[in-house]
Amino acid sequence: MAKNLSFKDRLIHISNLILEKIYQNKIIAIAAMELSVLIPTKKFLAIFLVMLFPVIVASYPSINNLNKIPITEFVRYFEKDIGNIILSYWVGLPGQIIAIMIASEFIAGELDKETLKLLFTKPMRKIDIILGKLIAFIILMLTVMIPVLLIRTSAFILIFNKGYDELIAILSSSFWWGLGIIMLGLIFISSLGILISSLMKKPLYAALAAIIFLVGIQLFIGLIPFISDPTRYTFTYQMGVILEEVYYLSDSNLYRGDPLLSLTFFVTATIIDLIIAEIALIRKEVP
Numbered sequence: 001m002a003k004n005l006s007f008k009d010r011l012i013h014i015s016n017l018i019l020e021k022i023y024q025n026k027i028i029a030i031a032a033m034e035l036s037v038l039i040p041t042k043k044f045l046a047i048f049l050v051m052l053f054p055v056i057v058a059s060y061p062s063i064n065n066l067n068k069i070p071i072t073e074f075v076r077y078f079e080k081d082i083g084n085i086i087l088s089y090w091v092g093l094p095g096q097i098i099a100i101m102i103a104s105e106f107i108a109g110e111l112d113k114e115t116l117k118l119l120f121t122k123p124m125r126k127i128d129i130i131l132g133k134l135i136a137f138i139i140l141m142l143t144v145m146i147p148v149l150l151i152r153t154s155a156f157i158l159i160f161n162k163g164y165d166e167l168i169a170i171l172s173s174s175f176w177w178g179l180g181i182i183m184l185g186l187i188f189i190s191s192l193g194i195l196i197s198s199l200m201k202k203p204l205y206a207a208l209a210a211i212i213f214l215v216g217i218q219l220f221i222g223l224i225p226f227i228s229d230p231t232r233y234t235f236t237y238q239m240g241v242i243l244e245e246v247y248y249l250s251d252s253n254l255y256r257g258d259p260l261l262s263l264t265f266f267v268t269a270t271i272i273d274l275i276i277a278e279i280a281l282i283r284k285e286v287p
Contacts, residue, residue: 026125030132031139034106038140047098048144054089055152060159071169076248078156079174083249085152086178090145091185091239096214099186102140103193104207106133107277111201126281130194130274137190138183145182149175177246185239188266189214191273198280238262 038044061081063069069077089095107129153175157167192214197206218234231237240255241262249255 026128027132027135030129031135034133034136035139038102038136039143044140044144047102047140048148050094050098051090051144051148052151053094054085055148055155058085060156063160066160071166074160074162074166075169075174078153078170079178079247080249081156082149082152082174082178083243083247086182086243087236087240090182091189092236095182095186096189096235097211099137099141099189100193100210100214101207102137103133103190104197104203104210106137106194106197107281108197108200108203108206127274127278129281130198130277133194134187134190134274138187141183141186142179145179149179174247178243181239181243181246184242184263184266185235188235188270191270191277195273195277195280198277232257238265242266 058081061077063074063077153167153170157163157170193206193210196210196213197203200206200209214235221230221233224230237255238257239262240249241257242259243249244253244255245259
């Protein structure tokens with residue numbers, strides 16, 4: 001680097017070198033490519049509005065002795081309120097459908113447009129393609145969910161006329177735990193969408209197949225005669241087991257189970273989905 005460069009020019013030069021190194025990483029390059037296509041579109045705005053919907057229409061809990069309530073008790077009210085939205089909406093059926101629709105586009109969409117063959121000609125592993133798509137999904141959903149949760153948090157503070165201390169108490173713990181649970185559930189669902197999209201050439205068919213499989217497997221569990229409480233084996237219930245470990249949801253134990261076992265299942269199933277998706281890409285013949 002020339003010695004006569006100004007500080008600003010040196011900073012720009014260093015930034016360009018860092019960006020160049022990042023884009024040389026095949027996984028990051030694929031993720032960046034996906035995001036550059038998705039984020040500027042109306043589809044991204046639609047996803048944001050769908051995820052924002054419960055924040056706009058959901059009611060707020062009634063709180064007795066609001067002026068005298070301690071911060072810890074106020075945070076518990078917040079966790080119960082957000083916990084209900086998380087389980088019923090963000091990792092419930094609406095969130096699941098959103099995750100599947102996005103993930104189904106990643107591979108099946110490329111096959112449908114015959115653009116995946118271009119990636120196959122590049123010197124990269126099939127798992128790089130899979131992980132690049134998954135990272136794009138994670139960044140996309142973080143870009144959506146962080147503002148959505150911030151809006152709900154701010155509205156909760158303002159409606160109950162609370163201030164800085166309550167806001168910091170929520171943002172220091174409850175906010176991030178809630179975000180983490182949402183992302184865990186959506187990543188698991190997206191891995192299923194990526195797997196099924198790697199087996200089909202039409203994104204719509206892949207999305208429908210993933211939704212039918214996800215709903216069907218949970219209905220099938222309910223038909224097994226020796227399972228006394230089939231709801232305990234549904235996706236939302238197991239997410240509730242994990243959420244209740246880190247959130248206050250009720251005075252009683254609503255979701256019975258081992259949160260570590262549930263977490264292990266979701267992580268393991270996600271990894272297996274991605275491995276099978278890689279195998280499907282390796283075996284796939286692109287015309």
